Structures are given as C-alpha cells and as structure tokens.
Amino acid sequence: MQQNLKVYNSLSSSKERFEPLSPPYVGMYVCGPTVYSDVHLGNLRSFLSFDIIYRYLTHIGYKVRYVRNITDVGHLENDADEGEDKIEKKAKLENLEPMEVVHKYTQGFHDVAKTFNLKEPSIEPSASGHMIEQIDLIKRILKAGMAYETNGSVYFDVMKYHEHTHYGILSGRVLDDLISGSRELEGQDEKRGPLDFALWKKAAPAHIMRWPSPWSDGFPGWHLECSTMSTKYLGKQFDIHGGGMDLKFPHHECEIAQCVVGYGASPAKYWMHANMLTVNGQKMSKSLGNSFLPQQLFNGNHELLDRAYSPMTLRFFMLQTHYRSTLNLSNEALTAASKGYKKLANGLRVIGQLTYPSDQQGVIDEQVNQQIKEFCDNCYHALNDDFNTAKAIAHLFNILKKVNSMHNGNFDIAQLTPETFERMKSTFRQFVQEVLGLTEEKLNNQDQLLEIVIASYREAKVEKNYEKVDSIRNQLKNQGIVLKDMKTGVDWAYEE
Ligand code: ZN
DSSP, X not given: OOTTOEEEETTTTEEEEOOOSBTTEEEEEEOOOBTTSOOOHHHHHHHHHHHHHHHHHHHTTOEEEEEEOBBOSSOBGGGXXXXXXXXXXXXXXXXXXXXXXXXXXXXXXXXXXXXXXXXXOSBOOBGGGGHHHHHHHHHHHHHTTSEEEETTEEEEOHHHHXXXXXXXXXXXXXXXXXXXXXXXXXXXXXXSSTTOEEEXXXXXXXXXXXXXXXXXXXXXXXXXXXXXXHHHHHOSSEEEEXXXXXXXXXXXXXXXXXXXXXXXXXXEEEEEEEOOEEETTEEOOTTTTOOOOHHHHHHTOSTTOSSOOOHHHHHHHHXXXXXXXXXXXXXXXXXXXXXXXXXXXXXXXXXXXOOOOSSOOSOOOHHHHXXXXXXXXXXXXXXXXXXXXXXXXXXXXXXXXHHHHHHTTSSOGGGSOHHHHHHHHHHHHIIXXXXXXXXXXXXXXXXXXXXXXXXXXXXXXXXXXXHHHHHHHHHHHHTTEEXXXXXXXXXXXXXX
C-alpha cells in the first residue's frame, strides 16, 4: 500500500494524505444516476473519475467497498422540492409504468458502463428499495427537533441546524448570502425558511409513486436516500463520498446535515468531486444543442461530430485531463485521443511479444535501467498525487518509447537487467489495463477481412495454384468457415 497517496478533499479545500478509517478497508459511496433518461457524457465522466479511484485504490492493495446508488424515486425537476418527479414525468410521456422507466434506463446505464469498461460497484442499492430506512431517518431528525411537519410533508429546519452546526461547511456557501439569493417563499409556504429542504413530500392525488408513512402517503426527498444507503452499507462514518461537482450543493451539503442530526456524525472523511465537461468551450446543455449521449459519440450520429469515436478513444480522451479540471470536448481533441489510444494499444501488443534473451550477453546500461525505473515510479507518483491520470499517461508514453526502440531493434533488451525488463512490462500493462482500464479494441470488420481472403482464393483458382486453394480452405475451416464453389461464384458459410 502506498503511504504517500494524497487526495483533494472538498471539505478542507486542500490535498490531504489519504488515511482510511480502518485500513486496509476503504468505504466509498458515489451518487449514481437518476434513471429517467440515457446517461449523458458529463455523468459518464464523473463515473469514470471514481472508477479510476476505485481501480487505483484496489491496485495498491486496499479492500474497497464501492457503493453507487440508483436514484429511482424522489428526484424532482430542477432538483427542487416542487415540480414533477423526473421518472413519473417520463413514464407519462412514454406511456409506461414508472418502474418500466426505471428498468429501461438502469439497463441502458449498465450497457454504457460495460461498453466504457467501468467496474461494477460492490453494491448498487436503489432508493425505492430503502423506504423503511429513509422513514427511520426522518423520524430521528424529527425527534432531534431539526425537522417539522406541515400538511403531511416534512422539512429539514436549516436555520435551526445552523445555530449549532455550520450549514455550508462543504460548499463554502454563506447562509446569509443563500437566504438573500433565494426566491420568496411564495408558493412554498409549507416551509418555515427558504433554505429548508424536503425530507418527505405528501403525494398529490395524481402522483403515482407513493408509499405510506406516519405523515402521509408520499415519497422521500431526494437528498435522503444517499444519507441512508451510504451509512447502511458503509457505516455511520466512512472514507470517501463522491459525485459530480454539481452535486456539492445542495445535495451533499444536505446529506451532511441529515447525517449529523440523524446519526450523530458527518458521514464521510473525504468528499471528492469530478469537474464538468464542456463542448467547444461551452457548457453542455440540451438547449444549446451540444449535449451528447455516449452512443452518439460511438456511432458518430451528431451534427457536431466529424466521425464516430470508439469507447476506448473516449475513455483515453477523458483520462488525459485530471478529474478536477474541466474537460473540453472537440473533434480535434478526440481525433488526437484516437491516435494516442491506438499507440498505447499497439504498445500492449508489442510488449507481449518482447522476451528477455535467455543467453544474456549484453553489457548492462545503468543509465537506461535507471531511466526506466524512474518512468515506472513516476506512474505511481502521478496517481498518488490526487489520481492524476494525465501525468500517468505522459509517463506511460515515455515507457512506450523505450518499448518501441526494443521492438524495432534499436535497443538491445540484454542491456537491461531481467528485473528492470519485467518491471517495465508489468508496470506498462498494469497501468494501461488495470488502473486506466484501457482494453484492446478488436477490429470490427470481420466481413471485410473475409472478403480479402476470398479474393485471394479466387485468384489462386484462376492461377490453378491448387496448393494455395487447399491451404486457404483448410485455414478457414479451422476457424469454422467453409468456402462454397457455386455457379454464381464463391460464397462462404459457417461450418455446420
Ligand atoms: Zn447522492
């Protein structure tokens, strides 16, 4: 385990040495998707950032319990306490039962996650499956006197909480500024203060997604689920809580307040936030027409795209920027990323072919040995410095240059010690595949390749080169493909 890993903690706004509460175990909770639409590219970047953190912590020996939830209830439009439930609205539009919407978009999210090589979390709990726990937490907050009931709804009393505990500790927001910047209470007169947030909402008669509670038939507030599910599976205090930058306030701020009152402790030691994705320098939004779904990138079907980009190209592209910096999407950057990714993929292939000479006779080149060791160390230094994948990639390219010079015979492998050679191979492979999660994308043009083989079969027949004809036939047969000489020409079929 690396003792010098540093992570940026949003709670202290500084980089801190990473010290888990009970090593080697690490508890990590990440706010997952609200499953009412396809996951967009910005969300995907956030999930990728925590995928890397999960992968690297595991790589250096921690035992990580990674919980990422599915929000399937209680998330209202505009992240507010009024308005329609996002899932219910979609259900009405598509004429579906709300749980059909949940199922459809959860499946869709899982498909994209798999394509993008995100590791599955250890637990993926859903809000609708934790109604009892959420009601219990509301009871605790009411009992502590930090919430009140109005017309069957329950609200958290922010001003009262702030008398004892700092509300704004995570986001750095100042309460007075928030109050003066908030809307008039008009239309929200159920609330005592403008910053109060819903713990439970009474359902209107037409509202479909409803559960019984001591206060009314209704549904929980959006912030509540993460407080209950994170602590249920990771304990009242755990190590890392993550999410996109947009969740810092109010979502995460409210989570802290709920946990402090209900469970007597601020839940997470380190709060981590992934930055936004911009498109050609602009914030991504549906109204600007620059919002992307991952599938649009993979099939090139978007007016702002010159061509399609593969999932691993997108992954490489995102990892070239540190997770706390904004990342700007453009055709130029994606094209460059495509080249970069392919260089690494070729590196993986080449490194697999390199072997240490059994009859070692070269003179050890101390300088190059030292250099390669430093490149390998630097990969760790980069990830130890708040998971800086951008720097790690630069160091991997330094290793790759050496690998290529060995592959094309410009550097004799025997000038390395066997230890350096093995370390170079394993560091490169482990960082590319395990830590960065970049896999080799197989070519997707089998049919075209088969056409090339069949063309040379035809040529061999015309030339009456029967040795070659038989050879091609046999080789294809070994791959489960039979060639058929027909009156109309040559065709192929799967061997039955
Ligand atoms: Zn959350």
